[in-house]
Amino acid sequence: MNKFWIVLSHTYISKLKTKSFIITTVIMMALVLILSNMTNILKAFGSDEQEQVAVIDQTGDHLFDSYKAEVEAVNDEITIIASQDEGNVEKKVTDEEIRGYLLLEKDVNYGLKGTYKANQISDSLISNDLFLALSHLKSKRTASELNLTDQQIVQLNTPPAYETIALAENAKSEEDLNQARGLVYVLLFVIYFGVLMYATMIAMEVATEKTSRVMEILISSVSPITQMFAKILGVALLSLTQMILFFGVGYVSIKRNLTDMNEGFFAIFGFGNTNISTIIYAIIFAMLGYLLYATLAACLGSVVSKIEDVQQMISPMTMLVVIAFLIAMFGLGNPSASYITITSFIPFFSPMIMFLRVGMLNVPFWEIAISIGLLIATIILLGIVGARIYRGGVLMYGSSKSLKSIKSALQLSKKK
Template identity: 55%
Template sequence: MNSFWIILFHTYLNKLKSKSFIITTLMTVVIVLGLTNIQNIIDLFDKNGGKDSIAVLDETGQLYEPLKQQMKATNNDIKLTQYKGTEKEAEKAVEEGKYNGLILLRFNGEQLPEATYKAMSIADSSLFADLQIGLQQVKTMLAASKINLTPEQLQKLYEPVAFDKVALEKDAKTEEELNQARGLVYVLLFVIYFSVIMYASMIATEVATEKSSRVMEILISSVSPIKQMFAKIIGIGLLSMTQFAVFLIVGYYSLMSNMDSLKDGFFGVYGFGSIPTATIVYAVIFFILGYFLYATLAAFLGSLVSRIEDVQQMITPMTLLIVGGFMIAMFGLGKPDAAFITATSYIPFFTPMIMFLRVGMLTIPVWEAVLGIALLVATIIALAIFGARVYRGGVLMYGRSNSFKDIKQALELTKNE
């Protein structure tokens, strides 16, 4: 057993001190800090304090004030300024950076407003959309006055219809709870996806590296291949926990210190103020089980290749399984109760992401989550037994071997030992 712990801690410490791990961790920490400080970064580079300055050339003399009032209601970050010069002078002011854009107001043949928007670039579709909505409201009011509609009648006409949603299922989540769950599940799905795909690939590469350097020949003379496989899986698992602990600590404190600036964005819509304990527990369970499922798969696939260059080709089917589960989960965010989502949540290779999606967004019976976990554990055990046999023979195979037919050869070598 001592040899098992030696390999485990050697794998962990060797990867922990590697330049690639340190650089990756630092880069990810910078990204986390950037995302949680995004509003401060935008304000730092925005010389107008987040406001868009628009010059208005009103040919009618009647549309500027109504439009200005509408824009205050639509988007207060758009500052309209009535321009007194000519169109050419206004265009030059835009080119010199005094304004973000220019809007020309005029009447059409029916004496209703129309406009032309000019800017150095028309890539900012949200700014154009806000201006268009404001002008549309002005046009609606003028058209209503022409047919003698009172402001009260116009308000009634555009008043949203009362349309409530009521869930008949007992203990069903409210709209607010669903938004919170959707945001949390969205974030954690990315965490599960990237962690599994990154660390499983690391295990396969680690095994192939040792084989290519012939270190494996020395190792198998003193330590059984099965011990090697599980020592590497657990060692890199500890490495992933260490890295994620750093990300979570940095992200949590940075998020808490910038919550005021983020409350109107993603966190304002979804919110993370009251995360159910059960959801966190399920997230940890499915993260760990998903890791062991794909790590075991990656270890024995990595044992079949002798060159590092062949690793990616060998683990491509595994990668496609992870991507497939992630894409299904992304679809399920909008329809978590679809029959297709329910069925695929019991497929072990998809369970870590899709069953977690269901338990996070729906109120499902506990037995369904337990069944999904049981199937996942059973698959891991079966894969570990089969993978250990393949790994045991695979580490003895050298030469250009990157075909799945080599699994049969690896099993034959295991029998002949």
């Protein structure tokens, strides 16, 4: 057991001190700070000057004042200025004195026609607001021509009352689902990148030791099985260290900006109404997913003799992670779909997909227990088989041919 802790601590400390780990951690912490302070950053870099758009009214009906009022009602950050000389206005747009200009014309089929011109039309926000204001103006003109009263206009423009109600007991409301969807989306990325990155790290660690012939020294004093599980847990501690730093920085930053993050874009992530059980399940499935794929990665890495062959050898494992992630992304729109329910019980997919269901639906506990039980059983089984592969794989040198190499490793472990 003493040798186990020596290998574990060596794996943890050696990786903790590497420049790549330090640089990655610093960059990710900076990214977390930037994202959690995005609202304040946008305010700091945002210009207080309003966007100026010229309007050339060619309808002959003196619509400028009415249209200006509609634009201000839609977006008060757009300043509308009147103009009649298109050549002069176009020059101002080219010189970037104003953002763009809008031609208002009569149209036989549609009543009104607007043509917006700017240096670049990649920013569609202003164009959309101008179009919305023009639509409102056209509706009012049409209502006036039909002699509709103000009350009739309001009734015409008022959308019908519509709501969705879940009949199932304890089902989440539409608002809860929207907030859960944003939070689950973020945590799925955390699980995806965490499992993929740290599992690959183990495969690279084993292959590096074999390449440098360090493995030959290690196996003479520490059993291969002890090495494998010590490395897996050592990298697991490393991942926990990194995640604690990320979530610690994120928690403090989000807590300070919670008021701003409950509004606008960040409202979909539900930071103000985070369910603690969702976070707990995220940690459980992330760790179980890591143990599953880390054990598989250690086995695959043990049969590789060159670092260059690691990516090719672990590519089937990588594909499993990617497939699970893609299924989870498709399932965000319909987490109760049958294919989501079925795949949530498949161990190689359940770390992401069962978490998706738990985060967005009220899943019976027995289903969660079965999924976790199957996942743990698969980890144990993979650990037993993987230990045999690892035991023979660390002694193999030469070219690696995937399944053929695994078969050779199993045969070699029986002779040992």
